[in-house]
Amino acid sequence: DGGITQSPKYLFRKEGQNVTLSCEQNLNHDAMYWYRQDPGQGLRLIYYSQIVNDFQKGDIAEGYSVSREKKESFPLTVTSAQKNPTAFYLCASSTQGVSNEKLFFGSGTQLSVL
Amino acid sequence: GQSLEQPSEVTAVEGAIVQINCTYQTSGFYGLSWYQQHDGGAPTFLSYNALDGLEETGRFSSFLSRSDSYGYLLLQELQMKDSASYFCAVKGNAGNMLTFGGGTRLMVKP
Numbered sequence: 001d002g003g004i005t006q007s008p009k010y011l012f013r014k015e016g017q018n019v020t021l022s023c024e025q026n027l028n029h030d031a032m033y034w035y036r037q038d039p040g041q042g043l044r045l046i047y048y049s050q051i052v053n054d055f056q057k058g059d060i061a062e063g064y065s066v067s068r069e070k071k072e073s074f075p076l077t078v079t080s081a082q083k084n085p086t087a088f089y090l091c092a093s094s095t096q097g098v099s100n101e102k103l104f105f106g107s108g109t110q111l112s113v114l
Numbered sequence: 115g116q117s118l119e120q121p122s123e124v125t126a127v128e129g130a131i132v133q134i135n136c137t138y139q140t141s142g143f144y145g146l147s148w149y150q151q152h153d154g155g156a157p158t159f160l161s162y163n164a165l166d167g168l169e170e171t172g173r174f175s176s177f178l179s180r181s182d183s184y185g186y187l188l189l190q191e192l193q194m195k196d197s198a199s200y201f202c203a204v205k206g207n208a209g210n211m212l213t214f215g216g217g218t219r220l221m222v223k224p
Contacts, residue, residue: 035214040122042201042214043157058211090156101147101205103212105156 002027006091006106012114013078013085021076021109023091030095032074033103036060037088046089049074078111086113116140116206118215125221126192134187134218136202144205146178146185147212152198160187160200189220197222 004025013019025032031050035043045058049068063082068074074093078085088110092103118138126132136146145164149157163169163178163185175188189196199217206213 040217040219042118042216044214045211048211101145101162101212102159103149103157105158107156108154 004091004093004104004106006089006109008109009107011109011111013111014114016080018077018079019111021078021089021091021111023074023076023106024072025074025091025093025104025106026072027093027095027104028071029093029104030071031093032068033092033094034058034064034066034074034076035090035092037090037108039088043090046076085111087111116204116213118202118204118213120200120202120215120218122216123219123221125223127223128192128194130192131188131190132192132220134189134200134202134220136185136187136215138183138185138202138204138215140183140204140206140213142206143180143183146176147203147205148176148187149201149203149214150198151201151217157201192222194222194224196220 007022033048034046037043044060046064047066049055065077088108090108091106094103120136147162148160151157161176168177173190178185199219201214201217203212203214
């Protein structure tokens with residue numbers, strides 16, 4: 001079955017450490033996105049990518065970095081510069097580039113600080 | 115910028131009808147979407163309205179009034195499994211990205 005796979009499901013970060021969240025899709029979608037969700041809150045866009053080797057900052061990109069070397073993969077690195085990283089991170093993808101309103105989401109990664 | 119307002123919580127009984135409202139402010143407007151998210155799960159797409167009026171999909175319907183910058187999600191014949199958070203989202207001129215509201219937590223009681 002096609003879908004989006006995020007790993008790990010739970011991740012713990014130590015002070016000053018960079019951690020990378022994985023996102024892989026086999027839907028052949030052009031666009032991919034990373035959202036952050038805090039408890040009881042909506043989704044805020046961190047980064048998005050329309051095509052391979054291209055990505056743009058979203059509303060809350062500071063302290064995060066991404067890469068898009070393959071169409072299927074869009075990993076997110078939470079750097080030590082992100083002082084409040086504890087949140088639920090959701091990866092999504094869509095067809096027809098960023099103009100498509102229907103996003104397909106992965107099951108998320110819960111990141112916590114030790 | 116873009117902002118959306120929706121109630122934080124709604125409670126209803128099984129079998130009833132519930133309406134979740136969403137008002138938005140956006141520079142440019144392409145459409146209003148609705149997503150459902152169960153606790154700890156992934157959001158799933160429910161509906162999209164680009165034009166004024168009502169769109170019906172089974173027990174769920176979504177309405178849009180562009181002149182009022184307002185929309186709602188209508189859930190009929192509520193079931194316990196409908197207990198979840200519901201998010202409205204708009205696409206405006208900001209790079210055609212979706213901006214999400216804070217979500218409405220729906221609790222369905224027996």
